[in-house]
Amino acid sequence: MARHLITSAIPYINGIKHLGNLVGSQLPADLFARYQRARGNEVLFLCATDEHGTPAELAAAKAGKPVAEYCTEMHEVQAQIAEGFRLSFDHFGRSSSPQNHKLTQHFAGVLADRGLIREVVETQMYSPTDGRFLPDRYIEGTCPNCGFEDARGDQCDNCTKQLDPVDLINPRSVISGATDLEMRETKHLYLRQSTMKDELEKWIDTREGWPVLTTSIAKKWLNDGDGLQDRGITRDLDWGIPVKRGEEDWPGMEGKVFYVWFDAPIEYIACAQEWVDAGKGSDWQRWWRTDKGAEDVTYTQFMGKDNVPFHTLSFPATILGSGEPWKLVDYIKSFNYLNYDGGQFSTSRGRGVFMDQALEILPADYWRWWLLSHAPESSDAEFTWENFQSSVNKDLADVLGNFASRVTKFCRSKFGEVVPEGGSYGPREEQLIADLTAKIREYEGFMAHAEVRKSATALRAAWVLGNEYLQEAAPWSTFKTDPETAAAQIRLALNVIRLYAVISAPFVPDASAQLLTALNTQDDSWPDDVPAALESLPAGHGFAVPKVTFRKITDAEREEWQARFAGKRD
Numbered sequence: 152m153a154r155h156l157i158t159s160a161i162p163y164i165n166g167i168k169h170l171g172n173l174v175g176s177q178l179p180a181d182l183f184a185r186y187q188r189a190r191g192n193e194v195l196f197l198c199a200t201d202e203h204g205t206p207a208e209l210a211a212a213k214a215g216k217p218v219a220e221y222c223t224e225m226h227e228v229q230a231q232i233a234e235g236f237r238l239s240f241d242h243f244g245r246s247s248s249p250q251n252h253k254l255t256q257h258f259a260g261v262l263a264d265r266g267l268i269r270e271v272v273e274t275q276m277y278s279p280t281d282g283r284f285l286p287d288r289y290i291e292g293t294c295p296n297c298g299f300e301d302a303r304g305d306q307c308d309n310c311t312k313q314l315d316p317v318d319l320i321n322p323r324s325v326i327s328g329a330t331d332l333e334m335r336e337t338k339h340l341y342l343r344q345s346t347m348k349d350e351l352e353k354w355i356d357t358r359e360g361w362p363v364l365t366t367s368i369a370k371k372w373l374n375d376g377d378g379l380q381d382r383g384i385t386r387d388l389d390w391g392i393p394v395k396r397g398e399e400d401w402p403g404m405e406g407k408v409f410y411v412w413f414d415a416p417i418e419y420i421a422c423a424q425e426w427v428d429a430g431k432g433s434d435w436q437r438w439w440r441t442d443k444g445a446e447d448v449t450y451t452q453f454m455g456k457d458n459v460p461f462h463t464l465s466f467p468a469t470i471l472g473s474g475e476p477w478k479l480v481d482y483i484k485s486f487n488y489l490n491y492d493g494g495q496f497s498t499s500r501g502r503g504v505f506m507d508q509a510l511e512i513l514p515a516d517y518w519r520w521w522l523l524s525h526a527p528e529s530s531d532a533e534f535t536w537e538n539f540q541s542s543v544n545k546d547l548a549d550v551l552g553n554f555a556s557r558v559t560k561f562c563r564s565k566f567g568e569v570v571p572e573g574g575s576y577g578p579r580e581e582q583l584i585a586d587l588t589a590k591i592r593e594y595e596g597f598m599a600h601a602e603v604r605k606s607a608t609a610l611r612a613a614w615v616l617g618n619e620y621l622q623e624a625a626p627w628s629t630f631k632t633d634p635e636t637a638a639a640q641i642r643l644a645l646n647v648i649r650l651y652a653v654i655s656a657p658f659v660p661d662a663s664a665q666l667l668t669a670l671n672t673q674d675d676s677w678p679d680d681v682p683a684a685l686e687s688l689p690a691g692h693g694f695a696v697p698k699v700t701f702r703k704i705t706d707a708e709r710e711e712w713q714a715r716f717a718g719k720r721d
């Protein structure tokens with residue numbers, strides 16, 4: 152039995168995530184976790200909310216709530232929605248947890264002991280009116296690059312240039328609008344990533360078969376311009392993990408917190424501790440410490456492309472730099488972007504379909520299937536309502552749903568709700584069994600490598616095989632002249648439905664469960680031996696015709712949703 156540690160990039164706390172966020176991280180991670188479990192492997196699948204940083208403070212201020220309270224509420228909201236999408240996390244933690252506070256402070260202390268942190272005195276914007284420094288998004292002004300008037304302190308949304316708050320022309324405080332800002336000196340900690348460049352590059356070069364997207368982004372950051380830069384890991388903010396050197400105070404760093412990108416990936420480890428502390432597991436170290444049993448763990452991370460530099464470089468710099476035997480990632484699965492109807496999904500601009508809204512209009516399986524079968528793997532992908540309608544109707548309703556419905560209804564009308572006996576399989580049946588075997592082996596190959604789109608294509612092809620068989624064998628015609636043979640055909644087809652339920656579960660878990668319930672079976676074992684799996688339901692086994700597994704999306708619905716989601720979310 153293999154052991155798989157799986158993490159999804161942790162969603163930021165400042166609102167409900169859109170479908171792009173879902174398909175770029177949590178959903179493919181869930182697909183992979185479900186598949187590994189189905190193959191009998193031991194899985195620890197972790198995710199959490201990413202709760203620190205200025206956007207959280209600003210969102211809380213906008214909602215008129217203390218930031219801690221806001222985060223607690225939003226965490227609950229995101230946890231509920233994740234459940235709605237059937238994301239099968241073993242634990243959904245919080246980067247603000249006491250476990251993460253302690254571990255982040257621990258890493259900072261160890262890195263400092265090893266000479267990998269330097270203290271830098273720099274000038275930052277200070278607002279006397281607000282009585283505080285204004286890092287990152289606390290400040291807005293005119294972009295020095297393109298002249299856009301609402302550029303943020305960390306980035307211009309118009310030309311995407313990364314900025315420093317001190318670069319802005321006519322800067323103003325986002326809190327009070329004050330413009331009497333001044334430059335003040337402040338001390339910060341920098342992680343000396345530049346000294347680790349060679350070690351990081353060597354490590355990346357030993358990683359086999361990583362997606363080109365992952366390695367190309369890592370190499371760019373390692374080598375472009377002046378190469379890998381040291382990174383500020385602290386901020387002058389109230390909300391966050393207080394800067395400490397292990398358990399000790401850090402002279403000169405009083406009142407400061409760690410930068411969100413330093414503590415967020417450490418939450419992957421802290422989350423395993425939370426999982427144990429919540430009574431769901433007994434030993435987190437055997438997943439995370441190579442000296443405590445994690446040497447046989449395969450660790451896979453899932454994320455969108457903007458998160459790749461932090462996972463290929465900054466977080467490994469933290470882990471390698473600590474000199475402690477923490478588990479390093481084995482495979483980083485990264486995604487391009489999903490766009491929405493001719494533009495970008497955007498949380499801040501409320502553009503696109505958000506996870507809660509999606510579940511209001513259709514069940515999770517419909518979204519899971521479309522998103523995964525259109526995952527932005529080799530390039531950006533686009534959500535359009537036409538494509539969504541056509542793919543749901545064709546793949547789910549016409550192929551998978553239709554097969555299950557035709558077979559069970561025909562059986563009920565001619566043989567009753569029981570697997571019919573008699574007859575025997577001929578060459579066409581043997582052919583179907585052989586074709587399904589080959590297709591499932593292909594599917595397994597793709598799933599094992601988290602090749603999401605190719606897996607979906609292989610799965611759909613397996614569904615098509617059953618429909619083609621049904622079309623050719625035509626048991627409704629056979630029945631008129633040779634009911635015995637028709638009985639054998641239907642017996643096989645009913646078993647094929649069970650087979651589909653099992654192999655489709657990672658994509659469409661609810662439909663899969665619904666089919667198994669209708670088939671009155673608890674046998675959800677993986678078809679390692681396909682011919683044997685197709686004998687799971689014996690003659691005489693009772694079942695019920697499933698209620699409609701997938702319904703079609705009408706043109707009227709499509710138009711209504713298109714109009715409803717054309718504007719901005721309020």
Ligand SMILES: Nc1ncnc2c1ncn2[C@@H]1O[C@H](COP(=O)(O)OP(=O)(O)OP(=O)(O)O)[C@@H](O)[C@H]1O
Pocket residue numbers: 160161162163164168170171172173174175176453454455456457458486487488489490496497498499527
């Ligand atoms: N349009 C998109 N398509 C695919 N993945 C995306 C998209 N936008 C963000 N992601 C990924 O979603 C995951 C969660 O993102 P996060 O909660 O940090 O939001 P974000 O990156 O700030 O996105 P946004 O600003 O659109 O809300 C990350 O791995 C990120 O890379």
Ligand SMILES: [Zn+2]
Pocket residue numbers: 294295296297298299302307308309310311312
């Ligand atoms: Zn700009």
